[in-house]
Amino acid sequence: MPRPSIIAHRGASGYEYENSRAAFRRAVTLDADGIELDVHATRDGAIVVHHDFEIAGVGPISQLSLEQARQVRIRNGELLPLLSEVLGLVGERDVWIEVKSLPEAHDCALLEVMDRGPAPERYAVHSFDHRIVRRLGRTRPELKRGILLSAYLDDPVAAMRAVGATTLWQEWLQVDQELVGQVHAAGGTLIAWTVNEVGDLERLARLGVDGLCGNYPDRIRVALATRMEEPLRA
Numbered sequence: 001m002p003r004p005s006i007i008a009h010r011g012a013s014g015y016e017y018e019n020s021r022a023a024f025r026r027a028v029t030l031d032a033d034g035i036e037l038d039v040h041a042t043r044d045g046a047i048v049v050h051h052d053f054e055i056a057g058v059g060p061i062s063q064l065s066l067e068q069a070r071q072v073r074i075r076n077g078e079l080l081p082l083l084s085e086v087l088g089l090v091g092e093r094d095v096w097i098e099v100k101s102l103p104e105a106h107d108c109a110l111l112e113v114m115d116r117g118p119a120p121e122r123y124a125v126h127s128f129d130h131r132i133v134r135r136l137g138r139t140r141p142e143l144k145r146g147i148l149l150s151a152y153l154d155d156p157v158a159a160m161r162a163v164g165a166t167t168l169w170q171e172w173l174q175v176d177q178e179l180v181g182q183v184h185a186a187g188g189t190l191i192a193w194t195v196n197e198v199g200d201l202e203r204l205a206r207l208g209v210d211g212l213c214g215n216y217p218d219r220i221r222v223a224l225a226t227r228m229e230e231p232l233r234a
Contacts, residue, residue, distance in 0.1 A: 003205075004204070004224065007191065007213040008023075008030070008214075009194050009213045010051065011026060038051045038098045038100050041062065042066055046069055046082065047083040047113050051100070055072055092122070095123045097125045099126070099127040110125075125146070126145060128147075130163045130165075133163045144167070145165050146191070151171075152179070156182065168183050171192075172194065184208070194213055195213070212224075
């Protein structure tokens with residue numbers, strides 16, 4: 001059975017403030033296979049990395065200009081990162097971009113940032129807003145894309161097919177053998193999020209998930225080494 005991909009949720013956010021340069025650097029240091037992050041578009045189409053729709057004390061990201069966004073400091077004191085900066089920082093790694101908000105007028109702005117990154121063939125998008133996934137797929141049919149689910153659907157494969165997604169991001173408590181089998185039978189991949197405890201990681205690995213997304217990428221590696229007898233890397 002192939003080893004699941006180790007994906008750092010908002011960077012190594014168990015150690016550093018989420019979606020910060022420090023979190024992404026720590027994920028690289030811990031040798032995560034991939035990075036998961038969240039993006040929004042500013043009112044003039046700049047793509048910034050942040051989880052919430054609003055920044056405390058500042059306001060909605062969608063109402064900021066790029067110039068204003070460049071002045072914002074996040075909770076750890078760093079400046080609000082642009083997606084382009086993060087892609088350059090993490091280098092030749094898989095990057096899973098959760099699109100939190102993106103007006104259709106800025107779809108191409110996101111795709112252009114991805115095109116200019118160091119490894120565009122390793123980038124994918126996913127979202128709870130399946131309309132965004134569908135739109136981006138229509139503009140860029142070859143784009144790797146997925147959908148996020150926090151509840152258990154009777155037919156998740158139908159939801160994937162409806163928007164042309166090949167990856168299901170499922171909240172980890174909802175993942176069972178039946179779901180993994182459904183997705184794999186349809187030729188898709190399944191990533192479980194956000195899972196941090198070793199016992200849970202081991203259980204999900206036994207089920208055959210394709211990716212494990214958590215705040216502690218080193219903890220995921222230890223769990224997989226225990227479960228799958230993978231030699232630990234220094």
